[in-house]
Every structure is written in C-alpha cells, then in structure tokens.
Amino acid sequence: MAESSSQGRRLFLALLVPQGLALIAALGVVALIGAATEAMAAALWGGSISILANAWAGFQLWLHPANRSPARQASASMRAEAGKVAIVLLLFGVTFSKWPAAGSGSTGIILVLVFFWTYLAGLLALHRASRDAGKEYSQL
Numbered sequence: 001m002a003e004s005s006s007q008g009r010r011l012f013l014a015l016l017v018p019q020g021l022a023l024i025a026a027l028g029v030v031a032l033i034g035a036a037t038e039a040m041a042a043a044l045w046g047g048s049i050s051i052l053a054n055a056w057a058g059f060q061l062w063l064h065p066a067n068r069s070p071a072r073q074a075s076a077s078m079r080a081e082a083g084k085v086a087i088v089l090l091l092f093g094v095t096f097s098k099w100p101a102a103g104s105g106s107t108g109i110i111l112v113l114v115f116f117w118t119y120l121a122g123l124l125a126l127h128r129a130s131r132d133a134g135k136e137y138s139q140l
Contacts (some may be wrong), residue, residue, distance in 0.1 A: 008062030
C-alpha cells in the first residue's frame with residue numbers, strides 16, 4: 001500500500017509541477033511581449049483554471065485514500081473526469097460572465113491559450129511519468 005501511495009504522489013506531482021512551470025513560462029512570455037496588466041491577469045487565471053481542474057482529478061485518482069481500493073478505481077476515474085470538466089466549465093463561465101474583457105480581444109485569446117498550454121504541459125508530462133511508471137512496474 002505504501003508503494004502505491006508513493007507512486008500516486010509521484011504521478012500527482014508529475015502532473016502539477018510541469019503545469020506550474022508552464023504557467024510561469026507563459027507569464028514570462030506575456031511579460032516579454034509587453035502586455036498590459038489585464039493580459040497578465042488573464043494568463044495567470046487561464047493557467048490556474050487548468051491547474052485547479054487537474055489538481056481535483058489527480059486528488060481523486062491518486063491521493064484520496066478511499067479510492068485506492070480496486071473496487072472504487074473505476075468510479076474514482078469517472079468522478080475525476082466529471083469533476084475536471086465541471087470545474088473548467090464553471091470557472092470559464094464565471095470568468096466570462098463577471099470579467100467582460102476576458103471574453104474578447106487579446107485578453108480572451110491569452111486566457112484560452114495559456115489554459116491550453118498549461119493543460120498540454122501537464123498532459124505530456126503525465127504521459128511520460130505514467131509510461132516510466134509502467135516500465136518500473138514491468139521490471140518487478
């Protein structure tokens with residue numbers, strides 16, 4: 001069980017750390033192009049939406065103690081994905097309704113691009129980490 005818990009923490013960090021680094025890189029790019037403060041806020045929020053949604057899914061899949069049992073893993077996966085989609089839709093919906101500039105122009109483009117950039121960074125890093133974990137498992 002400790003082995004499974006340790007591997008779960010590694011996968012969780014393998015998902016979120018690259019997303020955080022991708023967000024920092026995106027903020028650096030936005031700052032380098034000399035974008036306004038509102039564009040910086042949009043970049044920060046777009047990446048944060050991705051990180052929050054994936055943190056929920058990662059918690060459900062790898063860190064929640066009750067979801068480690070084989071009987072709950074399938075339902076945990078469904079809760080993780082459904083929750084991730086709900087968080088993304090809710091946060092984008094609230095953002096676009098309460099922050100009109102986020103839905104138009106370069107601010108909106110930056111928000112969505114940084115969201116996808118951060119999401120993709122986590123997805124690629126998680127693919128690599130799970131592939132490496134599979135190699136470790138097959139060598140046992």
